[in-house]
Amino acid sequence: MPIPLSPLAPRSYPELPAIAGVRLAVADAGIRYKDRTDVLLVELAEGTSAAGVFTRSLTASAPVLACREALASGKARALVVNSGNSNAFTGSVGIKSVAHVVDKACALFGCKASEVYTASTGVIGERLPDDKITGILGEMAKSLSENAWQQAARAIMTTDTYPKMATRTASIGGVTVTLNGIAKGSGMIAPDMATMLAFVFTDAHIPASALQQMLSETNATTFNCVTVDGDTSTSDTLLLFATGKAKNPAGDYADFKRALHEVLHELALHVVKDGEGAEKLVAITVAGADSDKAARTIGMSIANSPLVKTALAASDANWGRIVMAVGKAGEKADRDKLMIKIGGVMIAKNGEADPAYREAQIAPHMQGRDIKIEVDVGIGAGKATVYTCDLTHAYIDINGSYRT
Amino acid sequence: MPIPLSPLAPRSYPELPAIAGVRLAVADAGIRYKDRTDVLLVELAEGTSAAGVFTRSLTASAPVLACREALASGKARALVVNSGNSNAFTGSVGIKSVAHVVDKACALFGCKASEVYTASTGVIGERLPDDKITGILGEMAKSLSENAWQQAARAIMTTDTYPKMATRTASIGGVTVTLNGIAKGSGMIAPDMATMLAFVFTDAHIPASALQQMLSETNATTFNCVTVDGDTSTSDTLLLFATGKAKNPAGDYADFKRALHEVLHELALHVVKDGEGAEKLVAITVAGADSDKAARTIGMSIANSPLVKTALAASDANWGRIVMAVGKAGEKADRDKLMIKIGGVMIAKNGEADPAYREAQIAPHMQGRDIKIEVDVGIGAGKATVYTCDLTHAYIDINGSYRT
Numbered sequence: 041m042p043i044p045l046s047p048l049a050p051r052s053y054p055e056l057p058a059i060a061g062v063r064l065a066v067a068d069a070g071i072r073y074k075d076r077t078d079v080l081l082v083e084l085a086e087g088t089s090a091a092g093v094f095t096r097s098l099t100a101s102a103p104v105l106a107c108r109e110a111l112a113s114g115k116a117r118a119l120v121v122n123s124g125n126s127n128a129f130t131g132s133v134g135i136k137s138v139a140h141v142v143d144k145a146c147a148l149f150g151c152k153a154s155e156v157y158t159a160s161t162g163v164i165g166e167r168l169p170d171d172k173i174t175g176i177l178g179e180m181a182k183s184l185s186e187n188a189w190q191q192a193a194r195a196i197m198t199t200d201t202y203p204k205m206a207t208r209t210a211s212i213g214g215v216t217v218t219l220n221g222i223a224k225g226s227g228m229i230a231p232d233m234a235t236m237l238a239f240v241f242t243d244a245h246i247p248a249s250a251l252q253q254m255l256s257e258t259n260a261t262t263f264n265c266v267t268v269d270g271d272t273s274t275s276d277t278l279l280l281f282a283t284g285k286a287k288n289p290a291g292d293y294a295d296f297k298r299a300l301h302e303v304l305h306e307l308a309l310h311v312v313k314d315g316e317g318a319e320k321l322v323a324i325t326v327a328g329a330d331s332d333k334a335a336r337t338i339g340m341s342i343a344n345s346p347l348v349k350t351a352l353a354a355s356d357a358n359w360g361r362i363v364m365a366v367g368k369a370g371e372k373a374d375r376d377k378l379m380i381k382i383g384g385v386m387i388a389k390n391g392e393a394d395p396a397y398r399e400a401q402i403a404p405h406m407q408g409r410d411i412k413i414e415v416d417v418g419i420g421a422g423k424a425t426v427y428t429c430d431l432t433h434a435y436i437d438i439n440g441s442y443r444t
Numbered sequence: 445m446p447i448p449l450s451p452l453a454p455r456s457y458p459e460l461p462a463i464a465g466v467r468l469a470v471a472d473a474g475i476r477y478k479d480r481t482d483v484l485l486v487e488l489a490e491g492t493s494a495a496g497v498f499t500r501s502l503t504a505s506a507p508v509l510a511c512r513e514a515l516a517s518g519k520a521r522a523l524v525v526n527s528g529n530s531n532a533f534t535g536s537v538g539i540k541s542v543a544h545v546v547d548k549a550c551a552l553f554g555c556k557a558s559e560v561y562t563a564s565t566g567v568i569g570e571r572l573p574d575d576k577i578t579g580i581l582g583e584m585a586k587s588l589s590e591n592a593w594q595q596a597a598r599a600i601m602t603t604d605t606y607p608k609m610a611t612r613t614a615s616i617g618g619v620t621v622t623l624n625g626i627a628k629g630s631g632m633i634a635p636d637m638a639t640m641l642a643f644v645f646t647d648a649h650i651p652a653s654a655l656q657q658m659l660s661e662t663n664a665t666t667f668n669c670v671t672v673d674g675d676t677s678t679s680d681t682l683l684l685f686a687t688g689k690a691k692n693p694a695g696d697y698a699d700f701k702r703a704l705h706e707v708l709h710e711l712a713l714h715v716v717k718d719g720e721g722a723e724k725l726v727a728i729t730v731a732g733a734d735s736d737k738a739a740r741t742i743g744m745s746i747a748n749s750p751l752v753k754t755a756l757a758a759s760d761a762n763w764g765r766i767v768m769a770v771g772k773a774g775e776k777a778d779r780d781k782l783m784i785k786i787g788g789v790m791i792a793k794n795g796e797a798d799p800a801y802r803e804a805q806i807a808p809h810m811q812g813r814d815i816k817i818e819v820d821v822g823i824g825a826g827k828a829t830v831y832t833c834d835l836t837h838a839y840i841d842i843n844g845s846y847r848t
Contacts, residue, residue, distance in 0.1 A: 097768070097772055098770070098771045099771030099777070100779075129779070129796060131780070131796030134796070163764060164764025165764040165792065165797050166797070270749075271749050271769070271772065272768070273768065274771055346674065346675060347675045350839070350840050350843035350844050351844065353840065353844055354843075356845075359569060360568025363503045363568055363569060363678065364503065364675060364676070364677065364678050366502070366503055367501030367502045367676070368501050368675065368676035370502075372502070373502045373503070375502060375503050375533070388533070388569065390535065392537065392538070393569050393570070432840065433840055435750070436757065436835065436840070439750070439751055439754035439755060440757055440758030440760060441758065
């Protein structure tokens with residue numbers, strides 16, 4: 041079944057500039073899809089440092105387990121990604137498949153296994169035909185290019201309807217560095233560490249430990265604050281590679297962290313905008329909670345509620361369902377101080393509907409593509425913003441036919 | 445929008461016998477629905493003891509708050525239920541609405557406010573037109589009957605497509621007692637104490653404390669083990685009334701508890717079978733968990749996964765999504781010992797697909813109405829069975845138009 045382009049897709053894609061020390065190649069290995077690319081190979085210059093966050097799923101995929109091990113080195117020379125098969129729940133055979141791919145990359149680039157990262161996305165529980173990947177890596181290594189960013193973003197797609205890219209620059213000690221990021225969605229999205237797959241590359245020179253700390257912190261307020269369907273993937277992987285080619289001095293990374301947050305935020309929003317069947321992007325801000333963590337929990341309770349999401353799909357301002365979702369979240373909330381706004385319009389306050397509120401006030405907002413929901417639970421100073429999409433018939437269609 | 449009868453509806457409804465000390469009446473108060481009954485009045489004989497469990501939602505409705513208070517008395521003389529408006533998130537006005545209804549019932553039956561219970565189900569956040577109820581209670585009291593059970597079950601329906609009833613007998617000290625139960629669903633179903641509304645009546649003579657203990661225990665493995673959409677209602681109410689008219693001696697309530705469990709189990713399954721848009725009833729048994737509680741959490745993670753539920757709607761044995769749902773549940777599971785069966789057929793064991801498994805083996809089972817999923821997570825002896833339904837286009841249709 042062809043999936044139509046998301047109505048929330050951007051009008052144009054950003055041009056991602058070359059990043060010194062990063063070369064990319066894509067190929068069609070025929071893992072599952074026909075007539076499209078499904079393997080991405082990235083060569084990283086010697087001296088590249090690495091950071092990563094992964095799914096907290098207890099049934100994490102073989103590539104996730106292998107990446108966690110490799111990351112102990114803090115170094116990277118290559119990344120191999122395939123779509124169409126997630127190599128999850130594939131037992132010892134799955135572990136061996138990763139090793140075959142890693143070994144091949146080591147031979148091509150003359151590096152150690154601890155410097156090679158792999159990621160796989162697609163169907164769970166089927167053996168990865170790793171020979172299809174190892175068989176073409178040699179050819180791919182000959183076609184590596186500094187400019188294949190959009191091709192790379194396309195090769196890692198599954199049910200995504202558009203490639204997801206973001207780029208920023210930042211200054212470290214007076215030296216300008218560049219960050220490029222690519223990501224994929226678009227179902228099984230409720231990142232518990234990172235979205236299914238996202239990769240960020242920079243020419244900045246930053247040690248792995250500092251890189252890891254910044255990645256973990258920015259991930260918490262970006263990928264970990266979006267949801268499509270509340271289903272956490274077995275394959276969530278977010279990797280950040282810094283080649284060091286910009287030769288910036290060590291020092292204050294505040295501006296780099298700002299740029300990193302912007303790249304991750306932009307990619308995370310793309311994942312929601314291209315959520316399976318999505319027709320609306322919904323931003324939910326929760327304030328007045330016991331803590332930021334509690335605010336995120338309440339926000340996610342609203343964002344994952346099928347009743348809230350089906351009402352949004354129908355452009356129905358059924359705010360009683362927001363009350364329900366606050367109530368079931370399990371975090372402290374003062375029912376008699378609860379405040380709800382949609383599209384900036386006060387709907388409920390002090391535990392009941394605002395007498396001045398008329399549904400016609402927000403009808404135009406509900407019909408739009410960008411929905412803003414604000415909730416204050418009247419307990420403390422905790423705050424969080426989470427993003428989700430609506431639940432439409434297309435979600436059911438896409439997920440009833442995913443394997444056929 | 446008329447909602448078609450659930451394909452999982454029973455071929456016929458049970459005939460509920462009269463229960464000494466219980467009389468019922470229904471009426472059309474025009475609260476929201478047109479041309480159907482929406483109020484139920486139940487008169488309970490003097491000496492009736494009561495037990496109840498309610499939603500744990502922090503935004504519980506006004507009737508739930510009032511029932512919790514009344515239950516301290518352990519006694520009951522009347523129950524008033526309305527559909528069409530849940531009187532939830534209605535502030536101090538909502539509390540007053542309950543008081544008006546309770547006062548009217550007290551006047552009719554010459555009882556105390558602590559002996560009157562009310563329940564409301566329907567739209568959240570709109571003021572209950574309590575005068576419509578108080579205005580007809582007097583007339584209703586004149587038409588009370590021992591035999592209006594099916595009418596009672598119909599009057600409390602919202603998006604339900606059929607009335608839900610169950611009856612059993614039990615023996616206490618050689619005396620036969622009868623239990624009748626009615627319930628309603630059918631969306632916002634993820635009971636955290638009880639389903640939206642369920643009422644059980646018996647002529648047994650049992651003190652309130654023993655009644656409460658049995659109700660809490662049997663509720664935990666019946667209503668608290670079903671889910672339609674993971675959205676916990678603000679109105680969940682399960683009440684059990686014992687008139688004492690059977691004049692059984694005090695003593696061993698084991699057989700009564702068995703019958704009570706059967707009534708609650710049957711009603712809970714009806715709630716799932718009539719879940720919004722449901723086309724399949726799905727039983728999920730989780731074994732080998734760290735505890736029974738952990739097994740229930742894992743079962744609910746599977747039962748609430750939109751990816752699992754959309755695959756089921758498409759009769760697709762996409763068991764990789766079961767792996768995902770086990771992984772995201774947050775409870776201990778040994779990925780390398782994980783076992784999955786569907787329809788009794790072994791699909792996965794020891795952390796990977798069973799080589800002998802062929803999808804054709806379970807295709808007929810997947811096409812059926814009754815789906816059985818068994819999972820063993822290989823950690824301990826914890827076990828639980830939970831019930832859910834599939835996620836179909838009708839769920840989206842029903843919930844996009846609920847208020848219109």
